[in-house]
Amino acid sequence: MYPCQPSKKREDNMAPEAENSLVLRENVAGEWEIINAPLELPGEVQQQIEAIQKLLAVQGTERYGRVQQQVAQQLGISVRSVQRLLKRWREQGIASLPRQKRSDRGAAKTSREWQEFIQKTYQDGNRGSRKMSRAQVYLRVQAQAEANGVKEYPSRPTVYRILRPLLKQQQQQKRTLGWRGEQLKVNSREGLEIDIEWSNQVWQIDHTQIDLLVVDMSGEILGRPWLTIVVDTYSRCIMGMHIGFDAPSAAVVCLALRHAILPKQYSSAYELKQSWGTFGLPQYLYTDGGKDFRSQHLEQVATELGIVLCLRRKPSDGGIVERPFGTFNREFFCTVPGYTGSNVKERSDKAESEACVTLVQLEQMLVRYIVDHYNQALDARMATQSRIARWEAGRMAQLPLLGERELDICLMRRDRRVVYRSGYIQFANLTYQGEHLAAYAGESVIIRYNPRDITTIYIYQLLESKEVFLTRAHAMGWETEILSYL
Incomplete structure (x- = not known):
C-alpha cells in the first residue's frame, strides 16, 4: 500500500472517517485503485493518478518501460518527467500532483503580429507538395527579425508552442478513422474490429511495380519488376518480401508470406551489417479485395497455417502497407541507375541508357536497405524506438519456428x-x-x-x-x- 499524501500519526480518538488520506491499494483482482478519495478530483490530478496506477500495475515486469513511454505520451511530458512524477508521489503523496498555477498562465507573451507571421509561414510552406518543418519556420522568424532590426523575437520553443495546434490538427487529418488516441485499430469488410496490441498480430501485404528498369546478364533491358512486401501493423517492420516479374497473384503472395514467416539468413554477398530478425506467424492477414487475395489457393494456405484472412473496408485503410513504397522510392530506388521516376509524364529519358542492375543485384541491394536502414529507422510514433526494436518489444511470447518443409506444401x-x-x-x-x-x-x-x-x-x-x-x-x-x- 502506498500513501497518496504524507501519512500522519493517527490520534487514538480520531475516527477513521475523519482521516482524509488518499491511498492506492491493490485489490483482489491485482489492480491498483484509489480508496478514501474525495468526491471530486481535478481532471489533471485524476489523469496523473490513473497514469500512476498503470505504472504500478506493471512494475517489475518487462512491459514497464513500454508502459512508461505510453504514460509519457498520454500526459504530454518526457519519460524523465514521468519518473520524477512517480518519485514525488512516493515521497509526498497526492499533494505533490496538482501543478502550481502561475499568475500569468494563459497570458499571451508573443505579440499577435508574431503569432500570425509564424502560423502563416507554416501554412504557406506546407501547401501542395511543399514541406516546411517547425525548425525552418523558426529560421524564417530569425531572418524576419534581422531584416527589421528587431532584437527580441520568439524563441524556438515559443515557435513550436504556437504551431502545436496546427500540427495536432494536421496529425488528426492524416490519421484514418481507425485511430483512437494512440491506439490503432483496423476494421475489416467482414465486420471485424481488431485493436492492434502486439507484434505479429496483424500483417498486411501489397504489391507495386517498381519505378526502375533492370537488365539481364547481357545488359538487355527486361523491364520494371514487381515488389510485394509484408508489413507488421504494430511495429511497421518489413517482415518479408518478394521481387520478380510475375504480376500480382496468389502464388506471389504466398512466396512473400513464406519469406516473412521463416527466419532469414543471407550470405556474405549481401554485405549486411544487421540481421533481418523478424519471423513467425500472424494471427490476421489484412489485405485489399484484389482477386489474388481472394483466391482459393490463399484461403487453403491460410487454413493450413491458422491465419484469419481479412479484407479492408475501403482503399484508404491500406496506408500502413502502402506508405513504405513511397519511402523506398525517396530513399532507395531513386539512387539506383535506371530509375524512371514515379511520374509517368516526367520520366527521365536517360533511364534506359543508365540501366545496368540485374534483378539479383537489385534484390541484394533492397534486402540491404531494408535490413540496415528501413527496419532500423525510428518509428514515427515512438521517437526513441526503431521499427525492429518495437517489433521485438511487442512479441508476446517465444515464437514457434516453422521448418521449410512445413511451408513448402502451402507456399x-x-x-x-x-x-x-x-x-x-x-x-x-x-x-x-x-x-x-x-x-x-x-x-x-x-x-x-x-x-x-x-x-x-x-x-x-x-x-x-x-x-x-x-x-x-x-x-x-x-x-x-x-x-x-x-
Missing part, C-alpha cells in the same frame, strides 16, 4: 511430372535427379519449387488427398548455381 509453386525409368524428372528444360526417386519410376508426382531458384525442386506423392514429401531433386550440372524461373 511454393506446384506442378505435376512423371518420374522416368532411371529415376529422373524433366522440368523447365532441365533434368533433375533425387535420392530414391528411381523407386517411383512411371508414377505421376507433384513438384514444388521456388521460381527464384529452380536448381532444387521438392517431390511429393499424393496419398488419400494428402501430399507426402518424398525427396528433393537437384538440376544436373547446376548444383552450385542459382537459376531463376521468372
Whole structure:
C-alpha cells in the first residue's frame, strides 16, 4: 500500500472517517485503485493518478518501460518527467500532483503580429507538395527579425508552442478513422474490429511495380519488376518480401508470406551489417479485395497455417502497407541507375541508357536497405524506438519456428511430372535427379519449387488427398548455381 499524501500519526480518538488520506491499494483482482478519495478530483490530478496506477500495475515486469513511454505520451511530458512524477508521489503523496498555477498562465507573451507571421509561414510552406518543418519556420522568424532590426523575437520553443495546434490538427487529418488516441485499430469488410496490441498480430501485404528498369546478364533491358512486401501493423517492420516479374497473384503472395514467416539468413554477398530478425506467424492477414487475395489457393494456405484472412473496408485503410513504397522510392530506388521516376509524364529519358542492375543485384541491394536502414529507422510514433526494436518489444511470447518443409506444401509453386525409368524428372528444360526417386519410376508426382531458384525442386506423392514429401531433386550440372524461373 502506498500513501497518496504524507501519512500522519493517527490520534487514538480520531475516527477513521475523519482521516482524509488518499491511498492506492491493490485489490483482489491485482489492480491498483484509489480508496478514501474525495468526491471530486481535478481532471489533471485524476489523469496523473490513473497514469500512476498503470505504472504500478506493471512494475517489475518487462512491459514497464513500454508502459512508461505510453504514460509519457498520454500526459504530454518526457519519460524523465514521468519518473520524477512517480518519485514525488512516493515521497509526498497526492499533494505533490496538482501543478502550481502561475499568475500569468494563459497570458499571451508573443505579440499577435508574431503569432500570425509564424502560423502563416507554416501554412504557406506546407501547401501542395511543399514541406516546411517547425525548425525552418523558426529560421524564417530569425531572418524576419534581422531584416527589421528587431532584437527580441520568439524563441524556438515559443515557435513550436504556437504551431502545436496546427500540427495536432494536421496529425488528426492524416490519421484514418481507425485511430483512437494512440491506439490503432483496423476494421475489416467482414465486420471485424481488431485493436492492434502486439507484434505479429496483424500483417498486411501489397504489391507495386517498381519505378526502375533492370537488365539481364547481357545488359538487355527486361523491364520494371514487381515488389510485394509484408508489413507488421504494430511495429511497421518489413517482415518479408518478394521481387520478380510475375504480376500480382496468389502464388506471389504466398512466396512473400513464406519469406516473412521463416527466419532469414543471407550470405556474405549481401554485405549486411544487421540481421533481418523478424519471423513467425500472424494471427490476421489484412489485405485489399484484389482477386489474388481472394483466391482459393490463399484461403487453403491460410487454413493450413491458422491465419484469419481479412479484407479492408475501403482503399484508404491500406496506408500502413502502402506508405513504405513511397519511402523506398525517396530513399532507395531513386539512387539506383535506371530509375524512371514515379511520374509517368516526367520520366527521365536517360533511364534506359543508365540501366545496368540485374534483378539479383537489385534484390541484394533492397534486402540491404531494408535490413540496415528501413527496419532500423525510428518509428514515427515512438521517437526513441526503431521499427525492429518495437517489433521485438511487442512479441508476446517465444515464437514457434516453422521448418521449410512445413511451408513448402502451402507456399511454393506446384506442378505435376512423371518420374522416368532411371529415376529422373524433366522440368523447365532441365533434368533433375533425387535420392530414391528411381523407386517411383512411371508414377505421376507433384513438384514444388521456388521460381527464384529452380536448381532444387521438392517431390511429393499424393496419398488419400494428402501430399507426402518424398525427396528433393537437384538440376544436373547446376548444383552450385542459382537459376531463376521468372
